[in-house]
Amino acid sequence: MKRKYFLAFILLALALTSLLIDFEPSATPNSVKVQFDSGDTAWMIVATALVLLMTPGLGFFYGGMVGKKNVISTMLQSFMAMVIVSVLWVVIGYGLSFGDSWHGIIGNPFDNLFFNQVGVDRSWSLAPTIPLLLFALFQAKFAIITPALITGAFAERIRFWAYLLFMVLFILVVYAPLTHCAWHPEGIFFKMGVLDFAGGVAVHMSAGWAALAGAIFLGKRKNQKNSPARITYVLLGTGLLWFGWFGFNAGSAMGANHLAVQALSTTTVAAATASMAWVFYDKIIGHKLSAMGACIGAVVGLVAITPAAGFVSIPHAIFIGLFSSVASNIIVSKFPKGKIDDALDVFSCHGVGGMVGMLLTGVFASKEINPAIEHQGLFFGETKLFFSHLLVLILVSVFSFVMSYVLFYVVNKITPLRVSHEKEELGLDITQHGEYL
Template sequence: MPDGINMGDTAFMILTTAMVLFMTPGLAFFYGGLARSRSVISLMMQSFISMGIVTMVWIFGGFGLAFGRDHGGVIGSITDFFALGNVGVEPHAMYGSTIPFIMFFAFQLMFCVITVPLMTGAFVGRMNMKGYIVFLIFWTLLIYVPVCHWIWGNGFLAKWGFVDFAGGTVIHTTAGFGVLASLLVLGKRIMKKGANTQPNNLMATAIGTGILWFGWFGFNSGGSLAANMVAATSFVNTLIGLSTAMVVWMIYAKLRRGKILFTDVLTGSVAGLATITPASGYIKPASAIIVGIVAGIICNLGVEFARKLDLDDALDVWGVHGVGGFTGTILIGFLADESVNKVTASPHQLWIQIAGVVLVAAYAFMITYLLLKILTKVMTVELSPEQQLEGLDKTLLQEQEFIKN
C-alpha cells in the first residue's frame, strides 16, 4: 500500500463519490417529473449523456486544466494529467493526502458531470441534442474548468482567501448565472395558447428529490476529502439546511399564495441544499439554521423576480441554484467559525466572498452568452417553432414516454 494512504478515508471517498454520481440520474428524475411530458425523454437524456461526454473531457485535458500546475492563477496545465497520466493510487500532497489521487480525480469528475445538467431545467424544450452536446463540451472547458481552478486548483481566488467548500460557487453560481444568459439568447418557449405547463409526474420528481437528498450528503461531506470532524459537521449542516429551508419555503408559500403545494416541499429542500453547500464545511450547525431560513426566503424571491422579468426559466433554476449558491457563498463571510475549518467570519472575509462570487457570476454569464451567440451563428442549436410545439421527444428522438401535454 502506498505511503500515507488511510483506508478509512479511502473507503469514505469511494462512498461519497458513488453518492454524487447517483445525483445526476436523480436530477434527471427531478427535472423529468417537473417538465411537460413531451420533453421528458430529451431532458432526462441531457442529464445521462453528460456522464459520458464530460468524463471524456475530464480525462483528455479538463482535469489537468483544473488541477494541474498553476499558470498565472488563471488555469492549470493540460499536459499534467492528460489521459490519466500521473493519476494513480499514490496520494497527492495537495489534493487528499490520505487517499489515492485517482479517487480525487473521480470525486471531482462527479461534480463536473452534474453542473451543465443543472442548467437544462431552465431552457428545456428549446435546444436540440446536437447543440446541447457541443454546448456541454465548450461550457465545461470555458467556464467550469477555469472557475474550478481559480477556487479549488490553487488559482487566484484561492490565493485571495476565497473559499467554497462543496460547490456553491463552482457549480451552482456558474450554472445559475449561465442560465440567465441562455434564457436571453434562446428566448421563451413556443407553446400553444392555453398549453398545460404543470408537472407531468410528481412521483418521478419526488423520487428524484429523494435521490438528490441522499447524494447531497456525499456531495458536501466529501469536500473534506477525509472521514473527519469537518465531514461530520458538513453532514449535519446539510441536513439542517435542507430541513430549515423546506419549512421556511412552506411558510412563505402559505403566506404568499394561500396554500402549500408538493412542489413547494420538494423545491424548498433543494434550495436549502444549494445554499448550504458552499458554507457546509465552515460553519457550526446552529448557523446552518440561519442559512436555511435565508434560503427559504431569498430563493423564493429569486424565483418571483425571474417571473416578474418574464424570463422563461422553466424549472426555476436561477432562483433556486443560482441565487442559492450565490447567497450561501456570501454567508460564509458572516457565519464562518475558525474552530470548524480554519476560516473566520470577518469584514475582510466577507469582502473576499462577495468579490469572488460576483466575479464568477459575471464571468459565467458573459461567457455563456458569447458561447451561445457564436453557436447559434455557426450551427443549428434551437428547435424550430414546429419542433417546440411538437416536442423534441417526438420530432427528433422519435421516443415518447407520454403524449398528454
C-alpha cells in the same frame, strides 16, 4: 451526413490518441507520496458514487417538472452529461482544473492528458490520505452535474446536439477555470482566502448565471404553461439529490473525519429548514402547501449550504437554509417570466441559492468549526473574508454570464440551438429522439 463523418472522426481520434499516448500512472510534481488511510479511501469511494447518483436524481427532478412530451429529452440531457463529461474530464478537463497553475487562472492540461500521471501511488496535496486517482474521479462528478443543472433553464426548446456542444465548451471555458481559481492551491480565489467547501463558485453560481444567459439567448417557449408531467418524479429526484448531496458536501472533507460529520450535519438541517421555510412562506402569501414547493425548497437549502458546509455551525446552517429559501421563493415569484423564460427557475434557485450561500459563508465561517481557516466571518467581527466573498461573487457572476452567453452565440453559429416551432409543438422526445412516454 457531414455530422456523421465528424462524429466518426471524433471517435477515431479518441481511440488512436488513447493508444498512442505515453501513459505514466505517476503523480504530478505538486503532489506528495504518503501512506493512505483505508477509512478515508473507503469513504471517498462511497462519496464519489453518491455524487454521481445526484445527476440521475437531477434528471428525475427536472423530468417531472416539464410537459409530458419532453420528459425523455430532459432526463437524457442529465444522463448524457454523465457520458460526455466523464470522457472529457479524463482527456483534458482534470488537467485544466487541477494541473500546474498558469497565473492562478487555469491549469496546464498537457501533463495530465488521458489521466496521465494521475495514479494510485500518490495523492493530491490537499487530500493527502487518498489516492490521486480517487480525488480526480471525485472531482469528475462535480463537473458532470454542473452543465446538467443548466438544462432546466432552456428545457423544452433546445436541439440536443447543440446542447452537447455547449456542454463541452462550458466545461472547458467556464467550469475548469472557476474550479482552478477556487480549489487549486495556486488559484487566485484560493490565495485570496475565499472559502468554498463544496462548490458554490464553480458549480452553483456558474450554472445559475449560465442558465440565465441561456434563457435569454434562446428566448421564450411558445407555451410556458405546460403542466408538470410527474410530480412523483420530482419527489423521487429530490430524495436522490438529497441522498447524493451527503457525498457532495461531506465528501468534500476529503476523508472520514470530523469535518465530514459537520458537513453532513449542516447539509441535513439546512435542507430540512429550507423545505419547511418554502412551504410555510407559500402558506403565508396565500398559496397551498405543495409537493413541488417542498422539493424546490429542499434543493435550494442544499445549494446554499454547499459552500458553507464545513465552515459553519448547525444553528447558522439553519439560518442559511431559512434565509436562502425565502430569498429564492421571492425571486421566483418576482422573476419576469413574461420576458425571460427560465423554464425551471434554475437561476432563481441555484444561482440565487449559490450567491446567498457564498455571502453567508463570509458571514458565519468560524475557526471553532474549522480551525484551518485564516479569517472568520463578519458575524465574528472580521470583515476581510466577507468582502473577499463579495468581490468574488461579482467577478464570478460577470464571468459566468458573459462567457456562457458568448458560448451560446458561438454554438448557435455552428449549429442552431433552438428547435423549430413545429418541433417544439410536437415535443422534443419524438422530434429529437424518436421516443415517447
